[in-house]
Amino acid sequence: MTVCMDPGLLEDRGSDALMEALGSMECKYCITPQILPCSITWKRNMPDSLSVTDGSPLKAEEEDEVLVLVEPWDFLKRLFSLMQSGSNVPLWSGPDLTQILPLNCLEGDSTKAYSLVVIGLDAYQWYNQHQERQQVLIPEDQGRREDPSPQLSVTQQEIEEALVMLQLWGNTGVLFLDTWQEFSQHVSVMTKAIAKRPYKKQLGTLPFSFCTDGGWSSGVRVEKDGTGLREAWRKQLQQFNRVSCAMAEAIAAAYPSPSLLLQAYEKCSTKKERLLLLSDIQVKTEENGKERQIGPDLSRRVYLCMASTNPDLVLDISA
Known part of the structure; x- marks a missing residue:
């Protein structure tokens, strides 16, 4: 140049x-x-x-x-x-x-x-x-x-x-x-x-250019032995609207991989149980250290993302 x-x-x-x-x-x-x-x-x-x-x-x-x-x-x-x-x-x-x-x-x-x-x-x-x-x-x-x-x-x-x-x-x-x-x-x-x-x-x-190794601040390197998969799962959860790092970490701690979360959904007997599966997970807030729950809204959005086959489905109706 x-x-x-x-x-x-x-x-x-x-x-x-x-x-x-x-x-x-x-x-x-x-x-x-x-x-x-x-x-x-x-x-x-x-x-x-x-x-x-x-x-x-x-x-x-x-x-x-x-x-x-x-x-x-x-x-x-x-x-x-x-x-x-x-x-x-x-x-x-x-x-x-x-x-x-x-x-x-x-x-x-x-x-x-x-x-x-x-x-x-x-x-x-x-x-x-x-x-x-x-x-x-x-x-x-x-x-x-x-x-x-x-x-x-x-x-x-x-x-x-x-x-x-x-x-x-x-x-x-x-x-x-x-x-x-x-x-x-x-x-x-x-x-x-x-x-x-x-x-x-x-x-x-490039395909999946948003996930370039080392080229993006939110990219995660995954080794052949699986190291980094949980961090990638946590980053994926953070892509949901209004999801903090603490909230994503709490869900990833309860269900360390997407497959484990899908298995938990299969064990639920009703759709209502699936929608509310994550709502009671406790999250420690960064401001004052107090704990609060994930809540039904995020629980519903995560379930719809994992289970729905409709690519045009709007997950966040309040956005």
Whole structure:
């Protein structure tokens, strides 16, 4: 995985934080001109052919994500232009997003996933509003500055409306950050997520991917000699809604395996006995150490799960 950065990003003195973050990740990065100024893209080395062998040539494929850094003044200027032209656009035609986005390919057939980042918008607006208040106090004959740029009058509500418009019509998100440190952390998180995507995609195609050994915090390793079977049974009981670890442990202690529970159900003479078989099992609560019973609701749900042949049966009617 290689992070490709436009040279325009390095013109800001805060870019040192980004370089340090990428260096700490021990990932490859390169500084090369991008199609979009001040943007970041990602490339992954893939086999050049279907047959993968040692020493086979690799080709760099560009990922779909594109992260674009936009200056606060530029963002407000484009937003103001969009507002000025929006009143003359029919509702069914949609807005011209090229007025607010620093790119022209969003409304085409591009498969790229664009996201914008604006650093220091709040500080920029506060500074300019403070400057406006100072200028008001200066008499005109003492060289008062000309009227401020009209884009500085953009309100928070108008910004939020523009964000919704970008998301709905351009499938583009905008992230507002205060510092370059936050921007560096965001780039690091995106880099890790993009790097892990093929693994997660392959993991989702495996049968019973939710039970991967060592890959999931709730997964349980079962040895050939049966070690771990009781823990797997307890984890399975915890999949029921509103079942704590203590409740699952109490049931597993009374019936250490599903087969033993099925045998207990077979010994019951009536269906009512089966439904209430687990209801009297005592559970010690974690809060105060007092004991309480499993109760008829969970007992009923466990029995229906173990005995029913209907795959569409709703076990928890209160969910």
